[in-house]
Amino acid sequence: MRVFALLFLAFLASGASAIDFSNRYRSPRNAERRVRKSTELIVLHTTEAPARSSLNKLCERGEAHYCVTEDGTVYRIVDRDRVAFHAGRSMWNGKEDADEFSIGIECVGYHDKAMGIVQIRAIRDLVKELQRMYRIPDERVVCHSHVAYGAPNRWQKKNHRGRKRCGMLFAMPSVRAQLNLARRPASDADVRAKRLVVGDDYLRRVLYGNVDTMKSSYPKTPSPSRGQEGGGLLAWLRGDAKKPDTKKPDAGKTQISAKDPPEQKKLVPAPVAPVPPQAPPKSIAELKSRGYVFKGSVTKGVTASKIAGGRWNSKDTYYTIRNKVIPGDAIDPAHIENGMGVWMK
Numbered sequence: 001m002r003v004f005a006l007l008f009l010a011f012l013a014s015g016a017s018a019i020d021f022s023n024r025y026r027s028p029r030n031a032e033r034r035v036r037k038s039t040e041l042i043v044l045h046t047t048e049a050p051a052r053s054s055l056n057k058l059c060e061r062g063e064a065h066y067c068v069t070e071d072g073t074v075y076r077i078v079d080r081d082r083v084a085f086h087a088g089r090s091m092w093n094g095k096e097d098a099d100e101f102s103i104g105i106e107c108v109g110y111h112d113k114a115m116g117i118v119q120i121r122a123i124r125d126l127v128k129e130l131q132r133m134y135r136i137p138d139e140r141v142v143c144h145s146h147v148a149y150g151a152p153n154r155w156q157k158k159n160h161r162g163r164k165r166c167g168m169l170f171a172m173p174s175v176r177a178q179l180n181l182a183r184r185p186a187s188d189a190d191v192r193a194k195r196l197v198v199g200d201d202y203l204r205r206v207l208y209g210n211v212d213t214m215k216s217s218y219p220k221t222p223s224p225s226r227g228q229e230g231g232g233l234l235a236w237l238r239g240d241a242k243k244p245d246t247k248k249p250d251a252g253k254t255q256i257s258a259k260d261p262p263e264q265k266k267l268v269p270a271p272v273a274p275v276p277p278q279a280p281p282k283s284i285a286e287l288k289s290r291g292y293v294f295k296g297s298v299t300k301g302v303t304a305s306k307i308a309g310g311r312w313n314s315k316d317t318y319y320t321i322r323n324k325v326i327p328g329d330a331i332d333p334a335h336i337e338n339g340m341g342v343w344m345k
């Protein structure tokens with residue numbers, strides 16, 4: 001009995017979790033990284049690049065603790081207690097170098113594009129698990145752009161917030177609701193204390209204001225009485241997201257003076273005739289009969305994105321190998337192999 005109890009305690013102490021990790025891209029840098037002294041923040045990033053190249057780079061340089069791909073796979077890169085180089089020039093509450101006191105999660109995607117629900121759920125579960133382990137409250141789950149700052153340059157004479165828009169969407173109320181995060185940082189302590197100036201006003205309004213360009217990306221099912229997310233959270237969301245701003249950010253510029261857009265159209269679902277769901281094609285013959293065309297095979301020098309471009313992971317792109325047909329939105333980028341055929345319309 002005692003042996004079992006000890007084993008159970010050891011299991012608890014190891015931080016055992018319900019999340020499935022892949023160690024396929026665990027970084028060789030782990031050995032040289034010291035153990036972090038404290039963990040005060042979870043910092044969310046967007047890779048701004050496709051999965052495969054991102055994973056290779058993160059692994060090679062040890063630039064994150066985790067990377068979550070579109071299919072919901074969580075890759076462990078640097079051990080969670082060690083220092084990963086993910087935040088660069090950064091400051092939070094007067095403390096520089098966020099790498100020393102944070103965990104970094106890279107999410108494959110872009111700072112201004114909605115992510116799919118499978119990926120969002122994987123991020124949500126990972127974040128919840130880490131919050132539990134390190135006792136991190138919701139408002140200390142931040143975006144890279146919350147903590148990054150820029151040194152004086154041609155355009156900005158002072159140290160300024162707004163060096164990056166990395167991970168920006170994770171500050172938007174609709175995305176935080178999806179991640180079950182009830183709070184976000186209320187204001188920028190470093191700007192308030194005049195350690196930094198605001199270098200990107202659009203970013204400031206995303207991080208601390210009402211800008212939420214993802215709001216319409218997640219159509220709600222028309223059942224307004226559902227309150228399972230908690231009245232407090234919903235009220236907070238309603239309060240914070242009254243004036244949606246649909247202006248697209250321009251990542252190239254430091255300062256943007258976007259005006260509030262004209263009144264948005266009312267979100268009344270259009271009466272659309274239900275389309276019967278079609279089963280995905282299961283054979284090459286079926287692909288052909290549905291009008292898909294063979295675009296080429298993946299080889300050493302020819303990647304899937306070279307063949308299919310930005311649609312490499314679209315559900316309307318199919319991969320074929322050994323009589324299997326795999327839709328692009330279900331494919332694990334780490335498992336795209338040489339010889340796979342790429343089919344598109």
Ligand SMILES: [Zn+2]
Pocket residue numbers: 044045046086144166167
């Ligand atoms: Zn980042």
